[in-house]
Amino acid sequence: MRLSRRALVKTGLAVGGGLAVAVWSTVERGAGTAALFAPNAWVRVPAEGPIRVVVSRVEMGQGTATATAMLLAEELEVDPAGLVLELAGADTAHDNPAFQFQLTGGSTSTATSFEPLRQAGATARELLKEAAARRWGVPRDEVTAKLGVVSHAASSRSARYGELVSDAAGVTIRTPRLKPREAFTVIGTPLPRVDAAPKTDGSAVFGLDVQVPGLLVAVLARCPVPGGTLKSVDDAAARARPGVTHVVRVPQGVAVVAQTYWHAREALGAVALEWDEGPLAGFDSPALRDTHRASMKDPSKTTRVRDDGRADAVLQAAGTTLTAEYFAPFLAHAPLEPQNATAHVTAERCEVWAPTQGPAMAREVAARITGLPVEQVVVHQTLVGGGFGRRISQDFVAEAVEVSKAVGAPVKVVWSREDDLRHSPYRPAATHTLAAALDGGAVTAWRHHVCTQSVLLQSVDGFLGAIAPGAPAPMKDRMAGLVKQVVAGRDPYAFEGADTVAYAVPNLAVDVTRHEPMVPVGFWRSVGHSHTAFATESFVDECAAALGRDPVALRRELLKGRPRHLAVLERVVEASGWATPPPEGRARGVAVHESFGTVVACVVEVSVEGSVIRVLRAVMAADCGLVVNPDVVRAQLEGGAIFGLSAALLQQVTLQKGRVQQSNFHDYPLLRFDASPRLEAHVLAGDGPPSGIGEPGVPVMAPAVANAVFALTKQRLRTLPLALPQKAEAPAREAGAPP
Numbered sequence: 001m002r003l004s005r006r007a008l009v010k011t012g013l014a015v016g017g018g019l020a021v022a023v024w025s026t027v028e029r030g031a032g033t034a035a036l037f038a039p040n041a042w043v044r045v046p047a048e049g050p051i052r053v054v055v056s057r058v059e060m061g062q063g064t065a066t067a068t069a070m071l072l073a074e075e076l077e078v079d080p081a082g083l084v085l086e087l088a089g090a091d092t093a094h095d096n097p098a099f100q101f102q103l104t105g106g107s108t109s110t111a112t113s114f115e116p117l118r119q120a121g122a123t124a125r126e127l128l129k130e131a132a133a134r135r136w137g138v139p140r141d142e143v144t145a146k147l148g149v150v151s152h153a154a155s156s157r158s159a160r161y162g163e164l165v166s167d168a169a170g171v172t173i174r175t176p177r178l179k180p181r182e183a184f185t186v187i188g189t190p191l192p193r194v195d196a197a198p199k200t201d202g203s204a205v206f207g208l209d210v211q212v213p214g215l216l217v218a219v220l221a222r223c224p225v226p227g228g229t230l231k232s233v234d235d236a237a238a239r240a241r242p243g244v245t246h247v248v249r250v251p252q253g254v255a256v257v258a259q260t261y262w263h264a265r266e267a268l269g270a271v272a273l274e275w276d277e278g279p280l281a282g283f284d285s286p287a288l289r290d291t292h293r294a295s296m297k298d299p300s301k302t303t304r305v306r307d308d309g310r311a312d313a314v315l316q317a318a319g320t321t322l323t324a325e326y327f328a329p330f331l332a333h334a335p336l337e338p339q340n341a342t343a344h345v346t347a348e349r350c351e352v353w354a355p356t357q358g359p360a361m362a363r364e365v366a367a368r369i370t371g372l373p374v375e376q377v378v379v380h381q382t383l384v385g386g387g388f389g390r391r392i393s394q395d396f397v398a399e400a401v402e403v404s405k406a407v408g409a410p411v412k413v414v415w416s417r418e419d420d421l422r423h424s425p426y427r428p429a430a431t432h433t434l435a436a437a438l439d440g441g442a443v444t445a446w447r448h449h450v451c452t453q454s455v456l457l458q459s460v461d462g463f464l465g466a467i468a469p470g471a472p473a474p475m476k477d478r479m480a481g482l483v484k485q486v487v488a489g490r491d492p493y494a495f496e497g498a499d500t501v502a503y504a505v506p507n508l509a510v511d512v513t514r515h516e517p518m519v520p521v522g523f524w525r526s527v528g529h530s531h532t533a534f535a536t537e538s539f540v541d542e543c544a545a546a547l548g549r550d551p552v553a554l555r556r557e558l559l560k561g562r563p564r565h566l567a568v569l570e571r572v573v574e575a576s577g578w579a580t581p582p583p584e585g586r587a588r589g590v591a592v593h594e595s596f597g598t599v600v601a602c603v604v605e606v607s608v609e610g611s612v613i614r615v616l617r618a619v620m621a622a623d624c625g626l627v628v629n630p631d632v633v634r635a636q637l638e639g640g641a642i643f644g645l646s647a648a649l650l651q652q653v654t655l656q657k658g659r660v661q662q663s664n665f666h667d668y669p670l671l672r673f674d675a676s677p678r679l680e681a682h683v684l685a686g687d688g689p690p691s692g693i694g695e696p697g698v699p700v701m702a703p704a705v706a707n708a709v710f711a712l713t714k715q716r717l718r719t720l721p722l723a724l725p726q727k728a729e730a731p732a733r734e735a736g737a738p739p
Contacts (some may be wrong), residue, residue: 028173030127034166041093042072042117043124044086047165051076051148052084056094057113058104058357059087059195060384060391061639062694063632066193067110068117070628074186075121075179077145078161080194090359090379092469101466102360105392105523107596107692110628114690118178126176131167132159140173181626190631195383207340207355207382210412215342216245218403218413219264222253222423225277225658226520230254234272241267250402252395257407261414280518280658285429288517289327292431292451295515302449302513303489306499309507314445318437322546324539326434326718328531329652331427331524334668337385338420339396343403344410345370350377350401351410355384357391364465365394369401374469388643389523393425394462421668422660425522426653428453428494432535436543437507443543443558445507448498450532453521454491454514460484489514493523497532497699502565502594503540503558519655525643526695529595534720537591537703542716551590551707552578564623564686565592568601571621571682576603586616589708591700596692598624600637602700604677606708611724613709615645615677620697622681625688633693637681640697646671648702649721 032038037045044052053072057064065085073080088094088102095101098108125145132150133140136157144151151158181187198204223229233254235247243263248255254271258264295301315321341354343366350370356362359379367374384391400413415423430452437445460483464476495512524530544554552573559565569592573579582588585607592601605617620637627633650669654661662668706717715724 028123028127028175030131030168030171032165032169034169037124037128037161037165037168039124039127039168040120041091042068042120043076045124045128045161045165047162049162050082050084051078051161052086054086054088054094056088057096057109058359058381058384058387060104060355060357060387062109062636063193063629064104064109065195066191066632067628068113069194070186070191071113071117072121074184075118076125078148080186080191082148083194085194087381087383088359089381090363090377092360095360099463101463102358103392103466104357104387105389107598107694107696109694110690111597111692114626114628115178119175122176122178123173126173127168127171128161128164130171130173131164134171135164135167187626187628189629191629193632199383204383206337206385207342207353208337208385208414210342210353210382212342212344212353212410215410215412216257216259216407217261217264218255218257218400218411219261219268219416220250220253220255220399220413220419221268221271221273222419223275223277224422225275225281226423227280227518228275228277230273231276232274237270237272238267241270243267246407247271248403248406250399250406252399252402255399255403255406255413257403257411265416277658283517283519283655283658285330285653285655288429289431291517292513292515296431296433296449296451296513298513301515302511304509304511305490305495306508306510308509309445311445311447311507311509314507315435315437315447318439318445320438322436322438322543324434324542324716324718326432326535326538328430328534328720329654330429330519331530331647331651332421332424332653332662332668333386333388333390333524334421334665334670335386335388335390338417339390339415340413341397341400342410342412343397343400345401345405345408348376351380352378352397352401353380353382354397354400355382355391356394356397357384357387357389358394358462358466360466360469361392361394361462362397364462364469365398366401367469368465369398370405388525389527390424392459393522417665418663421653421662421664425458425520427524427530428455428519428521430531432498432531434535434539436539438543438547441547441549443503443505446501446503446505447509447511448501448535449511449513450495450498450535451513451515452494452531453516453519454487455493455521455523455527456487456491457484458521459523460487493528495532496528497593497595498536500594501536502562503555504561505558525640526595526698529593529695529699530647533591533593533595533699534702534706537593537700538706538718541589541703541707541710545710555590555592559592564599565594567684568592568599568621568623571684572601572603572619575621575680575682576605576617576619578603587708587712589704589706589711591704591707593696593699595696595699598622598691598693598696600696600700602641602704604701604704604708606705606712608709608712608724613649613705613722613724614675615649615705617680618645618677618701618704619680620682620700621684622693622696623684623686624693624696625686625691627683627685628690630683633683634681636693637697638679640695641679641701642671642676644698644701645677645705647698647721648705652721
């Protein structure tokens with residue numbers, strides 16, 4: 001049976017869309033041996049020992065392993081706590097139908113797995129019941145399954161699943177129907193995370209924990225300016241250092257290879273290097289905002305991506321208009337586990353162990369570097385100590401493969417924290433300008449213009465390689481060229497959230513201008529929503545202030561046709577006590593935004609101590625459709641809140657002469673415990689299928705805080721990270737008012 005591939009593809013989840021009704025094959029056939037029943041890509045029932053399940057989506061703290069166990073256990077009729085988990089390596093059987101290749105991202109893990117995993121569990125269960133029915137000579141509909149045991153009450157016979165393995169491999173059944181929601185006993189319950197124990201006792205294997213015989217460790221010197229190349233190297237002193245085995249040049253720079261990490265790191269300081277820093281050497285990020293402004297004035301660089309009504313004409317004719325500009329800086333992902341990968345390259349085989357979000361992309365990278373067919377490249381997935389989109393890029397895998405190929409031994413490449421902050425792809429910087437026409441107490445027109453980089457353009461080559469593994473290089477190049485032509489002016493990740501803003505403004509236009517400063521960029525947790533929500537939710541608050549209206553009241557009016565948004569907003573308004581005055585010296589701000597199919601609203605309560613903004617309380621509510629595990633959903637909302645607040649209050653990446661200025665958590669801080677707010681997360685029971693939850697908690701945080709600061713100080717903060725200036729930024733002004 002090929003449910004693992006066929007059913008996944010037929011599930012048909014489009015990027016950014018909803019889960020379609022799956023079309024399953026009509027007959028399923030058991031597979032496996034006398035010792036192991038393996039009917040599909042996820043279920044492994046041994047004759048002896050615990051049942052194993054294969055986790056298709058990368059586990060990086062977001063709970064996919066727990067969701068996988070629960071979805072399979074629901075239909076397989078087993079206790080999820082008793083399942084043993086295996087992480088899937090690179091295999092098309094585990095492709096993500098949202099992308100048509102194997103990738104964990106876009107908050108798609110549970111949404112894309114919800115029906116296929118249940119179907120896999122149900123099919124395995126019914127095949128085992130059929131095997132028992134045939135053995136006992138009874139109808140299958142008289143046989144029941146519960147907690148891993150098949151029983152026939154009339155004859156008082158029963159058998160463990162493992163006892164039926166040898167019979168189950170050859171039987172066939174009609175594809176079973178799935179349980180209705182009212183019959184769920186596992187899904188919807190707050191079960192403990194199945195990976196909590198190994199992560200607590202230290203037995204869990206992350207990328208940095210990988211050990212193989214004969215392993216060497218490498219650290220790299222890379223050009224301090226992205227895109228630069230090596231001109232010369234003097235490595236004699238480094239080669240003489242204790243523990244050093246090799247110093248090699250690779251496309252990414254120079255690698256020092258040694259017996260241990262510290263041997264390699266210490267020796268790297270003795271390497272004399274000269275770089276050709278390339279065209280980015282003159283780039284200073286403080287000038288980027290002015291460059292964005294100039295680019296946005298050039299119509300040839302601008303594409304309109306939404307055009308409802310007559311926004312331009314209404315704005316031009318309006319007696320009262322409001323305008324504002326917002327800016328979001330470059331951001332690093334800064335996962336707690338720095339980048340790393342282990343590779344062993346031989347003439348016949350390449351083996352990779354990596355904490356990657358894209359095993360198929362890692363395999364494609366390794367195949368390209370080694371010249372081996374993809375069938376001779378094996379990728380082992382490890383647990384991931386924080387991904388946030390950073391590990392979609394495969395630069396760390398490429399380095400490990402290059403170095404192993406050069407030295408002829410297994411090598412683990414380890415990045416330092418400084419390497420990670422200064423040599424990563426970043427969340428693009430973005431400038432937003434918004435204008436609104438205000439008439440009769442209402443917003444009658446809205447125009448939103450965003451200028452930023454394209455994340456997708458820098459990812460196309462890797463994505464297409466994973467979609468078409470083994471395809472000839474010229475074919476991939478042609479495909480990439482065609483896709484880049486389409487994406488060039490219309491990368492949806494550049495403006496997502498702006499073009500789908502939920503507010504019912506009759507005349508609404510959204511423009512996007514692409515500007516490419518050559519800074520490496522990538523997918524950062526919540527991607528474009530991370531900056532578009534800051535602009536849209538800050539600006540609707542500005543509209544409310546200009547109209548003299550309560551920010552919640554205006555949102556209610558603009559969301560009348562959006563029942564999900566309204567329900568989430570009402571929940572958070574009630575839970576936060578919005579209608580009652582906050583304590584003295586505090587104020588509240590609100591934001592509501594939809595991303596990845598999920599609606600999230602947040603009310604924060606802030607105070608200002610000197611020039612320090614303190615978020616004291618954050619109340620969140622979300623509708624993410626059917627909830628598999630409410631505790632995991634709440635944890636993701638809370639984690640997203642801390643992640644979003646860190647970026648909103650503390651973080652930015654700045655470049656001077658092409659060099660990233662930040663290096664570690666002292667100048668790229670995370671929100672610390674003593675500055676973290678009291679968090680409340682409310683999960684609404686949605687009617688639809690599961691939608692994303694790993695990212696939607698992030699976008700609402702920055703605008704909610706900015707709006708609260710305005711309510712408290714009357715200072716409107718439009719630049720991230722949020723900081724109270726000595727002199728307030730100029731307020732949004734009405735047309736005709738003096739500058």
